[in-house]
Amino acid sequence: MLPYEHLIIIDKKSKLPIYRQIALSIINAIRNGTLKAGTHLLSSRELARILALHRKTVVCGYEELEAQDWIKIVPRKYVAVSEHIPLLKPQNWGEPSILIPYENDLNIPFRIIEEHKINENTVSHPDIIIDDGYPDVRLSPIDDLLKTYRKLASKKHTIKNANIRTTQGTLKLREELATYLSLTRGLNISGDNILITHGAQISIYLSAQLLLKPSSNIIVGKPNYPVANKTFEEAQSNIIEVNVDEKGINTDMIEKICREKKVDAVYVIPHHHYPTTVTLSVERRIKLLELSKQFSFVIIEDDYDYDYHYTSSPYLPLASSNHNGNVIYIGSFSKLLDPALRIGFMVAPKNFIEQCKAFRKIIDVGGDGYMQNALAFLIKEGELKRHLKKAKKCYHERRDFLDSLLKEKLGQYISYNLPTGGMAVWITLNKELSLEQLQRNESFQIIRTYNELNSFRFGFASMNEQELECAVNEIEKELIKKITYSSDHVK
Ligand SMILES: Cc1ncc(COP(=O)(O)O)c(C=O)c1O
The missing domain is CATH 1.10.10.10 (Winged helix-like DNA-binding domain superfamily/Winged helix DNA-binding domain)
Structure with missing residues (x-):
């Protein structure tokens, strides 16, 4: 035996x-x-x-x-x-292993995607993570969402709510969202104009894949959200960078380029531009819309954190203006509730949504219908609105608290403009200091740095006052070390 x-x-x-x-x-x-x-x-x-x-x-x-x-x-x-198992070559009797390890690399050539490294000097176990503008998920009504989710996914409802026909997103969420977006952003749309995605990133990807060809020109801000640039690169389009100043992307420059060559699309982040947090001015919004009509290009409007404004009301999106159907509007619940939820949306003319749906089907059959319906319920019951009111007040206080900390502790080392909204402050170190110094520190990690600009994003929304203070203290300690070291060397 x-x-x-x-x-x-x-x-x-x-x-x-x-x-x-x-x-x-x-x-x-x-x-x-x-x-x-x-x-x-x-x-x-x-x-x-x-x-x-x-x-x-x-x-x-x-x-x-x-x-x-x-x-x-x-x-x-x-x-x-079984008799049908093919006879395999017997192997030497050795230590039998339960799981066959996946040790070898795949040796057949396959496409390599060069990943954009968020931060080269990644600290393995930092005590403090300075993110680039995450919400504080501790405030989000995730428990309420999960309660509804559980109810919807319970046996009693399973068949009724089965995950069918979710390629465009569930009708319930699309309809609720259409009403919500009309009330909060003045968008005159129906559920047919909406595609529910796994976050804003998928909408950027789908737009790039359907709008851009290898010869297409797309204009983006400089600096820009790097993942968007990567997405446009993937579509093999030609990326043209246009400076972003304190009024947002330079529309005069866009006009000049349009007069020289065919521009197919412009990607803008009109509220709290990533990374510099500036908001596109009204004049430039109007101009951009006019240019889009005049030169027939599509505006990809990435309004990823529209909902957070502290000292002024938000401008209505470009998508709510008269735009001849030339605007693809992108939003997300990542900043509103939790990035881990992976729910975002695209608003566009029906014919474009239909094609996005067809393309999406190839890479991703659909979303989590239970979660989408649970979210629809949250919106319908007014819970999202209540949460937003609470979170806005809290983030406003945190922004102001960080402002006072930065002035008090880091004022001599940095410069920044306090943003009117959003979830992060764009901080530039003085010339004599270098970001690498901060990146080498073992106790904290800054998620998004722009070394060429000696700048980084300091997300304030996800940290309470104590956490903000700890993070600023650590940065201060590190910068003092650097100053002391330099002056010791001068002596
Ligand atoms: C400007 C911008 N667009 C899009 C995204 C992607 O968002 P999502 O998590 O909804 O995919 C981010 C994420 O931080 C972002 O900062």
């Missing part, structure tokens, strides 16, 4: 259920030729005795194997390795 106690390795500490460990051990033994086709296995009772397990556990393991066609079970007669 085969030494089943060696053949089947059970690790009681493993997260893998024991019945699956039994199944995997037997599969490995079949694969390496120890158990050949047709070999009779021990009865579940006998195997359970040898392995000192409950018989039901072994039965489950056998059932799993039978479901995968590795064995045949003839009730009350025998259990045998």
